[in-house]
Amino acid sequence: MTDQKTQPDEPVIAAYKPALAALQEGKKYFWCTCGRSEKQPFCDGSHAGTDFKPLMFVAEKTEEVLLCACKRTRSGPYCDGAHNNLQDTYEEASADEITAMSDAKLIARDADNGGKAILDGGAYVLTPDPANAQHKGTLSWQSLIGAEDGAKHLGLVRITAAKGTAPWQSHKKSDSVLFIVSGKGTITIEDKAFTVGPETGLFVQAGERYFLHADEPMTIMAAICPQSDGAEWPDGPNGAFNTSFTERRVGVDHDKAEVMADRFFQILVDDQVGSKEITQFIGEVPLSRAAFHRHLYEEAIVILSGTGMMWTENCRAPVNPGDIIFLAKRQGHSLECTDPKGLRLMGAFYPAGSPAINY
Ligand code: FES
Known part of the structure; x- marks a missing residue:
């Protein structure tokens, strides 16, 4: 448990990230709501003596899911990204993480690979070449x-x-x-x-x-x-x-933007306009390097403005406006913004969900 600064009637923040759990269809689970369990994200009985009770749910299918560990989700037991607003700044790469990745190889665009800079796990950065268009x-x-x-x-x-x-x-x-x-x-x-x-x-x-x-x-x-x-x-x-x-069209509306500490994103296309498979969002990243993380979705990112560096486990490649990034499901990565004016991007991913949820 990482945080005990909560009031007695508030759940403990067990972690500032969700817990990856492999569920089995039809099986019953008890999700810890108090945050005191040592077996996160599930209940171990540590709520005894408090007003908290575990939340029982039955898995609808066999799948990996991200269950809330900060205990502030509005969609329990599932993470809804609420942990992002419990700290003043979005989780950035730690000094240890930066040191551990300091040997990451700088990958150049490779003409033999269609101009891609291929990173770990098949992730890549590509500067589109209009000469290849039909x-x-x-x-x-x-x-x-x-x-x-x-x-x-x-x-x-x-x-x-x-x-x-x-x-x-x-x-x-x-x-x-x-x-x-x-x-x-x-x-x-x-x-x-x-x-x-x-x-x-x-x-x-x-x-x-x-x-x-x-x-x-x-x-x-x-x-x-x-x-x-x-x-x-x-x-x-x-x-x-x-x-x-x-209505199929969605424009940028700052009133609809979700603030995540010092960065923001706004969902554009999702199931509200009929898109059940893909979620599209626009976001802005300040001068910073995000902590290494993964998503349970496959993602395409388009750099709209600003410059940065895309990091995977052992590789890195610079990104510039107009570049696109591909990330397979579960591919570990960190996008660093190196531009004092910030980096603006559009993302689209499958399966649909929230871009604020990672592990
Ligand atoms: S230990 Fe947290 S709800 Fe049971």
């Missing part, structure tokens, strides 16, 4: 993350659109979560038109057809899930718009 009408696109890159579920495609109207496109079996990096225009999904500009997120459900009209040249990052062999180019709409989710 073209149709006003559109150019290139795959930046896919099965051939080691990703299991996510695809990431960089789309640029010249001024004008692009052809209709669709992915029959894959959802598309779009992020407008620059430029402005209109994206029409079936018969619904959405005006979009920089830092707008937009959800297009599998089977829906859409086209974009660029008022000025646009750059878009499209996260695709499940991975697709490429878009189809139908002649027009087919009326398949899912009217259960009529």
Whole structure:
């Protein structure tokens, strides 16, 4: 237990990070709510004499989950990221961690690997090369993350659109979560038109057809899930718009941003606009180096502004605006911001959830 500065009627903060637990379908578990158990995250009876009682739950499936250890979650027994706000600063790399990683090899972009700097576990940093793009009408696109890159579920495609109207496109079996990096225009999904500009997120459900009209040249990052062999180019709409989710566009709204100590993020596209597989967010990191951590999701990150260094166990690679980062599920990593003005990024990950949850 790391913190005893709590009131007697408050749970003890057993840890400032969630605990990874392997659950078995149908099995009953007792999650510790008091924080006093020595068998975190589960109850060992240490709540005796307090008003706390363990929370019993039955695992719905066999899976690894992150259970709350700070005991401040609003979604018990699961971590909801509440631990991030219990300290004044986001957890940064410790002096020991920095020393231990001081020998991490600086990896250069490798032309033989499509220009990627390949880090541990198949993670990579890539500066997209427009020369590799394919073209149709006003559109150019290139795959930046896919099965051939080691990703299991996510695809990431960089789309640029010249001024004008692009052809209709669709992915029959894959959802598309779009992020407008620059430029402005209109994206029409079936018969619904959405005006979009920089830092707008937009959800297009599998089977829906859409086209974009660029008022000025646009750059878009499209996260695709499940991975697709490429878009189809139908002649027009087919009326398949899912009217259960009529609003698909989400813009940056500082009132909706989640503050995590000295950094913030805002969820853009999630299940509120119909995206059940992918969560898209935008975030800002101050001059700092995050503590080494892992997520239970596969992630694509796009650097929007600022400079930094991506660290994995034994490797590191610099990142600059326009670069993308791929991280496999459970890949240990730390993103360092080396820019006094901060680093702004967009992330998209599968399965959907909260970017504030790591272990
Ligand atoms: S030991 Fe914490 S609820 Fe039982």
